[in-house]
Amino acid sequence: xxxxxxxxxxxxxxxxxxxxxxxxxxxxxxxxxxxxxxxxxxxxxxxxxxxxxxxxxxxxxxxxxxxxxxxxxxxxxxxxxxxxxxxxxxxxxxxxxxxxxxxxxxxxxxxxxxxxxxxxxxxxxxxxxxxxxxxxxxxxxxxxxxxxxxxxxxxxxxxxxxxxxxxxxxxxxxxxxxxxxxxxxxxxxxxxxxxxxxxxxxxxxxxxxxxxxxxxxxxxxxxxxxxxxxxxxxxxxxxxxxxxxxxxxxxxxxxxxxxxxxxxxxxxxxxxxxxxxxxxxxxxxxxxxxxxxxxxxxxxxxxxxxxxxxxxxxxxxxxxxxxxxxxxxxxxxxxxxxxxxxxxxxxxxxxxxxxxxxxxxx
Ligand code: NAD
Ligand code: TYD
Numbered sequence: 001x002x003x004x005x006x007x008x009x010x011x012x013x014x015x016x017x018x019x020x021x022x023x024x025x026x027x028x029x030x031x032x033x034x035x036x037x038x039x040x041x042x043x044x045x046x047x048x049x050x051x052x053x054x055x056x057x058x059x060x061x062x063x064x065x066x067x068x069x070x071x072x073x074x075x076x077x078x079x080x081x082x083x084x085x086x087x088x089x090x091x092x093x094x095x096x097x098x099x100x101x102x103x104x105x106x107x108x109x110x111x112x113x114x115x116x117x118x119x120x121x122x123x124x125x126x127x128x129x130x131x132x133x134x135x136x137x138x139x140x141x142x143x144x145x146x147x148x149x150x151x152x153x154x155x156x157x158x159x160x161x162x163x164x165x166x167x168x169x170x171x172x173x174x175x176x177x178x179x180x181x182x183x184x185x186x187x188x189x190x191x192x193x194x195x196x197x198x199x200x201x202x203x204x205x206x207x208x209x210x211x212x213x214x215x216x217x218x219x220x221x222x223x224x225x226x227x228x229x230x231x232x233x234x235x236x237x238x239x240x241x242x243x244x245x246x247x248x249x250x251x252x253x254x255x256x257x258x259x260x261x262x263x264x265x266x267x268x269x270x271x272x273x274x275x276x277x278x279x280x281x282x283x284x285x286x287x288x289x290x291x292x293x294x295x296x297x298x299x300x301x302x303x304x305x306x307x308x309x310x311x312x313x314x315x316x317x318x319x320x321x322x323x324x325x326x327x328x329x330x331x332x333x334x335x336x337x338x339x340x341x342x343x344x345x346x347x348x349x350x351x352x353x354x355x356x357x358x359x360x361x362x
Contacts, residue, residue, distance in 0.1 A: 001054070002029050005077045007062055007110060008041070008084030009033030012197040013134070013231055015045035017081065020235035022049055030054045032075060034068070035084065036061045039348055044340060045196045062106035065113065072117035079242060080131040082110050085169075088200050089138075089162045090356060093298055096161035103165035104172070107133065111176050111184075118183070130242050131184040133173040137227070137254065138163035139188060142301035149307035150188070152250050159299045170250075177248050185241050190254035190306045193326065194231030195333040199345055200352065202226075202261065203327075206268045207334045208341055210286050217357055220296035222262030225303040229255045230326035233319040237311065244315040254306025255319040265291060271331045294360040 004021065008014040010033065018031055035041045037059055049055050060067040062084045071077075084106060086092065086099045111131070118129045140150040141157030156171075158164040176182035199208040209216050237253045245251060259267075269286055276283040311317050321329070334341060 002078045003075055004029060004031045004079045004081060005034060005071065005075070006031055007034050007080070007082045010035040010037060010041035010043050010045055010057075011083060011087070012040070012045075012194075012201075013192055013234060014083040015042075015196050016194060016231040017083070017235040017238060018046060018049065018055070020232055021239065022052065022055065024239070027054050031056070032071065032077070033057045034060050034062070034071060038086075039352075040087065040198050042196075042344060044343065062109055063101060065109045068109050068113045069116065072113045077114070077117060078129060080110065080114050081134065081238060081242075082107065082132065083134045085134075085166070086162070088198075089160045090200070090297065092160050092162035092165070094356075096165075099161050099165040100168075103162075104168045107169035107172055111172060111182070115176065115180065115182060119180070123180070125181070125183050129183050130247065131173075131182065132238060132242055133170065133184060133186045134238065135166050135170050135186055135188045136163065137188050137190045137252065137304050137306050138301065139167040139170055140304075143303040143305055146303075149305050150252060151307050152188075152252055152310055159301055163301075174250075181248070183247055185245060185247065186250040187238060187241055188250065188252050188306075189234050189237070190227035190229050190304060192231045192234050193228055194330050195337070196340075197231075199341065199349070202264065203268065203330065204334065204341075206265055207272065207331060208345065210269060210272055210290060211282055211334075211338070213282065213285050214290070215292040216265055216290045217292055217294040217360060218262060218265065219294060220300055222265070222293065223260045224300060225258050225260055225305070226264075227254045227256070227258045227305050228264070228323060228326075229253065229257065229319060230321035230323075230329075233321055236320070237315075237317050240315040240317045241311075244317075245311075246314060249310075249314070251311045251315070252306045252308055253311055253317075254308045255323075256306075256308070257323045258303070258305050259323075262291075267327060268331065271327055272335075275331055275335060294357070
């Protein structure tokens with residue numbers, strides 16, 4: 001039975017990936033989920049699978065090399081899928097240091113532990129061991145023109161402390177591939193959306209604020225473009241890279257779904273409005289009057305757009321979920337899981353929201 005070590009599995013993409021993998025492979029695989037459980041990690045995301053015999057959760061910090069090495073010593077790990085990271089650009093602007101620590105140092109610890117466990121006396125690696133480093137399109141910087149795309153060969157040009165820390169971690173993984181022929185892949189994906197995303201990110205923030213009758217803060221002119229992918233399609237892509245991709249290669253993942261932030265806001269307002277029943281008191285107040293323009297994010301990247309050509313050609317991956325369907329599923333999920341939202345936004349989130357948004361003027 002193949003054993004997966006998933007880092008950051010109680011966060012947004014990691015928990016969706018674990019759901020996807022256990023649904024796809026059932027009892028054929030074993031999953032060890034290693035997560036520190038920061039504000040972004042929530043075991044409720046995996047409640048439905050926590051009792052499975054082929055799933056284990058270990059609370060650990062990826063910067064803790066002793067603990068991470070111990071996990072490798074105690075288990076024959078076949079695949080590492082490394083999601084754990086600090087992931088929010090706005091937080092990286094106010095508190096960059098933790099991004100360097102977790103994203104760079106943590107990745108270094110993961111690489112060293114896997115190398116130690118998998119390297120053989122002659123310097124080659126045990127058969128069929130693979131490490132996948134999950135990264136972002138933000139490492140490529142910002143595009144200006146609508147006919148430009150990020151390719152795997154696009155030079156790195158990160159602007160935020162978040163993207164700089166992810167770029168650094170990508171470079172570390174690349175150096176292990178180049179120096180040791182360490183069996184790894186790097187994937188750079190566009191913005192994800194879907195269930196279990198923490199409401200500090202744009203799409204769940206719009207849904208949450210709208211339902212509460214709170215203003216929807218739009219940074220700058222609202223015309224910044226992001227390339228949105230339904231999270232399950234990202235999970236599928238990661239699996240396909242490990243199963244069908246070429247080892248040592250880097251793959252860009254995206255679904256050619258570029259939208260301005262303001263377009264996203266309009267789509268969600270309309271979807272929410274249509275989905276709420278007639279007798280729901282919130283229905284009438286979900287409209288454009290909630291939109292408010294606020295001070296722009298510092299260093300705000302204008303446009304991201306991925307070319308997924310290599311991914312399609314070499315692994316056969318194509319996204320399954322069109323944006324119209326994905327956004328309907330997402331809004332419905334949040335409507336059906338309002339307790340989840342209540343739990344993750346109680347306590348610390350209130351302080352975060354106040355700190356981040358009270359400073360932004362209209
Ligand atoms: P997230 O913030 O929702 O989850 C991150 C998880 O990592 C959390 O469970 C958190 O507890 C855990 N974690 C943080 N620090 C840790 C540490 N020191 N040790 C162990 N666990 C720790 O993030 P996400 O949106 O699910 O992103 C996952 C990965 O995918 C990240 O590496 C991110 O850079 C990358 N990515 C995200 C997107 C996106 O749109 N969200 C797009 C492309 C790539
Ligand atoms: P976000 O979800 O933080 O993802 P990223 O910055 O990693 O792309 O933001 C997506 C876009 O939405 C980005 O251009 C910033 C913008 N944005 C707002 O306009 N208002 C908000 O309150 C947030 C959180 C983001």
